[in-house]
Amino acid sequence: MIGDAKSPRLMLLVVALVALVLSAVPLPHVLDLLRPDFLLLTVIWFALMLPRAGGLVTAWIAGVALDAFHGVVLGENALAFVVVAFLVHRFHLRMRMYPLSQQALVVLLLLLLYQFLLFWIDGVTGHPLNAWVRWLPVATGALLWPVLTGYLGRLLTRR
Amino acid sequence: MPALREPGARYAPPRVSTLGLRALVLIALSIGLMVADHRQQGLAMIRSGLSAAAWPLQMLVHSPVAAWDWLSASTRTRHDLLAENESLRNTARENDLKLLRLEAIEQENQRLRALVNAAPRDAEHVQAATVMRVDLDRLRHRVLIDRGTRDGVTRSQPIIDASGVVGQTINVGPLAAEVILLSDPTHAIPVQVERNGLRTIAVGTGDSDRLALPYLPRNADVQADDLLVSSGLGGVFPAGLPVARITEVKRDPSQPLAIVNARPAAGLDRDREVLLLWSKPRVALPEAEPPPPPAPQRDTRAKPRPAPTR
Numbered sequence: 001m002i003g004d005a006k007s008p009r010l011m012l013l014v015v016a017l018v019a020l021v022l023s024a025v026p027l028p029h030v031l032d033l034l035r036p037d038f039l040l041l042t043v044i045w046f047a048l049m050l051p052r053a054g055g056l057v058t059a060w061i062a063g064v065a066l067d068a069f070h071g072v073v074l075g076e077n078a079l080a081f082v083v084v085a086f087l088v089h090r091f092h093l094r095m096r097m098y099p100l101s102q103q104a105l106v107v108l109l110l111l112l113l114y115q116f117l118l119f120w121i122d123g124v125t126g127h128p129l130n131a132w133v134r135w136l137p138v139a140t141g142a143l144l145w146p147v148l149t150g151y152l153g154r155l156l157t158r159r
Numbered sequence: 160m161p162a163l164r165e166p167g168a169r170y171a172p173p174r175v176s177t178l179g180l181r182a183l184v185l186i187a188l189s190i191g192l193m194v195a196d197h198r199q200q201g202l203a204m205i206r207s208g209l210s211a212a213a214w215p216l217q218m219l220v221h222s223p224v225a226a227w228d229w230l231s232a233s234t235r236t237r238h239d240l241l242a243e244n245e246s247l248r249n250t251a252r253e254n255d256l257k258l259l260r261l262e263a264i265e266q267e268n269q270r271l272r273a274l275v276n277a278a279p280r281d282a283e284h285v286q287a288a289t290v291m292r293v294d295l296d297r298l299r300h301r302v303l304i305d306r307g308t309r310d311g312v313t314r315s316q317p318i319i320d321a322s323g324v325v326g327q328t329i330n331v332g333p334l335a336a337e338v339i340l341l342s343d344p345t346h347a348i349p350v351q352v353e354r355n356g357l358r359t360i361a362v363g364t365g366d367s368d369r370l371a372l373p374y375l376p377r378n379a380d381v382q383a384d385d386l387l388v389s390s391g392l393g394g395v396f397p398a399g400l401p402v403a404r405i406t407e408v409k410r411d412p413s414q415p416l417a418i419v420n421a422r423p424a425a426g427l428d429r430d431r432e433v434l435l436l437w438s439k440p441r442v443a444l445p446e447a448e449p450p451p452p453p454a455p456q457r458d459t460r461a462k463p464r465p466a467p468t469r
Contacts, residue, residue, distance in 0.1 A: 017216070024220045026292040033297055056178070060185045064192070068209035069216065070295050071303075071330050071337040074202060075192030082189060086182040125197050127345040131298055131365065 008053040011156055015042055016062055020069055033133045036141035039066050040114055043081055044107060045152050047088035048095055059085035073125050080117040084110050100146050108142035207308070210332025217293050217303060217335065224292040283397065285319075285434040286310065291335070300326075300343040300367060300427070306435060307334045315395050317436045323401040323424025324348065324389060325433050340427050341402070342367045350402050351390035355380055358390050361403060361421060367428040370403050372419040377410050379417060387421055397438045 019038040027035060043062050046054025063078030070077075087110065088095065095106060115138055196202045288304040295301045306312050308331055318325040318338050326340040339346050344365040350372075351358045357380060361370040375381060385405045391398025403421035410417050 021216055021220055024217070024293045024295065026220070026224060026294050032294055035294075035297065056181050056185055060189070063189070064209075065213075068206070069213045071301060072296065073193050074196040074206065074209075075189040078192065079186055079189035082182055082185045086178065089178055121193070125193070127299070134298060 008050060008156070012046060012050070012054050012058065015152065015156070016058075016065075020062075020065060023066065024069065033136055034140050036137050036144050037111065037114065040081060040084065040111065041107070041141055041144065041148055042152070043085055044088050044110060045149060047085040048092050049153070049157070051089050051092050055089060056082055056085050073121070076118065076121045076125075079121065080114045083117060084114050087113075100149070103149070104142050104145045107145045108138060111138040111141045206330065207332050210307075210330065211334060214332070214334045217291060220293045221291040283436060283438045285436050288318075288336075288433055288435055290430055290433060295337070298365070299345070300340040300363065300365070301329070302326075302338050302340065303335050304328075304338055304433060304435075305335055307332045307336050309333050310435075311437070312336050312435060317396045317400075317438075319400060319434050319436055320425045320430050320432070321434075322426070323403070324396060325425045325427060325430060327395055328435075338433070340367070341370060341423055341425075342427050348396060348402060349390045349392040350387040351398075352381055352405075353386040353388050357381065358392070361387060368422055369406075370421045370423055372405075372421060373416065375417045375419050377412075377415060377417045381405060381408055381417070381419055383408055386424075397436070 016039065019042040022038040023035070039062055043054070043059045046058060047056075059081040060078050063076075063081035064074065066077040066081075067074045095103060098106065112135075115135060119134065192202070196206065286306065288306040291303040291305055293303050295303060304318070312328060312331050314328055314331055316328045318327060324341060326338045326343070326346065328336045329339045330337040340363070341348060341361070342363040342365065344363050346363040347360050348362075349358065350361045357375075359372050359375050359379075361372050364371050372381075372387075383405055387402045387405065389396040389398060389400045389402055401424040403423045405419060405421045407420050408417055409419075
């Protein structure tokens with residue numbers, strides 16, 4: 001399952017960079033609202049499938065990178081990523097056993113928690129934005145999960 | 160625990176789980192970062208470094224659009240170019256004429272201001288910047304421009320386009336700067352109705368075609384189609400730049416405040432190119448006198464009405 005032992009970290013880096021780029025690719029407004037949190041989904045996958053190479057520190061670094069890339073308060077996404085990655089890491093053995101639909105449901109809850117943390121931090125730092133569109137990527141992210149997990153699984157693990 | 164380390168074990172869990180501890184440390188670190196960054200002083204260096212590190216990726220995101228622009232520009236037909244050239248030349252001629260008159264008026268203005276002992280208007284210079292096609296945040300109205308501290312850009316610097324105020328810079332990196340647009344829900348700009356000098360504040364709504372003026376009393380003298388210009392208060396935007404045009408005024412007799420909406424003059428969500436504006440006082444202020452942060456004497460308008468009382 002752990003796959004290519006010689007350079008999983010390099011592959012993680014490449015996949016994370018691709019996710020980071022996808023998070024900022026210019027899209028029409030409607031699609032932009034629906035854009036799933038690619039980087040978080042990737043981090044969840046890392047914590048689920050490669051918990052040793054892609055653990056909490058990876059999640060934290062990814063979060064800080066996202067903060068810097070999108071110009072929000074440094075640490076905002078980092079905090080939310082670490083919380084989500086902690087939960088996944090803690091239950092990764094159990095989550096791997098779930099059927100895909102149930103896994104997607106858990107991912108939905110994790111994305112919901114992530115958005116709630118962001119909403120909360122936005123409120124504390126003084127720009128509360130309570131728009132309902134904030135919650136759209138939760139649904140699209142959960143819908144994307146089965147595709148993403150299949151794709152990353154083929155890409156990163158040796159059959 | 161040797162059993163877990165025997166060769167052939169494909170997955171060995173950590174011997175003592177420090178997972179919770181590590182999570183706590185990282186969470187504490189994140190909170191520390193947020194506190195330090197939110198105060199904006201401590202992390203300026205780190206932020207600027209991170210911004211420089213993000214630059215190649217941002218260029219990568221921007222490059223397909225830039226390549227398409229280049230391609231469509233270099234495959235234009237000669238006929239199109241000639242037509243465009245012709246119309247540009249006409250506009251340039253008209254602008255030259257206007258400019259001639261403007262220079263005379265500006266000199267007259269300087270003389271008159273000297274007569275009434277008013278501070279001279281600020282000298283301005285502008286630099287063009289390209290808006291990069293990078294989606295920063297779907298909820299906030301922020302864009303990235305390709306100028307940074309290397310080009311002399313500073314924080315809270317006004318950004319305009321050919322038709323009005325666009326926004327101001329917030330995070331400035333060495334190569335790129337982030338601009339908060341007028342329509343961002345957390346942005347507010349001090350404005351003045353051009354017709355009568357009435358001062359108020361225009362705040363963003365999260366909709367790039369609408370600004371709200373929530374602090375006008377019901378009997379305030381505003382009407383649809385009034386032009387709002389920046390008032391120069393607050394010290395970020397120089398006075399007299401067009402900001403928005405009022406689209407609707409609703410006066411509900413049961414409410415103390417009028418509901419006033421305006422449409423930004425600049426094409427906030429359409430601009431590809433914007434201008435960075437530097438303005439500095441034409442003569443150095445005497446050192447002894449502390450510069451007053453709001454400078455009402457800079458306003459060119461006739462005596463503005465006193466601020467409306469609630």
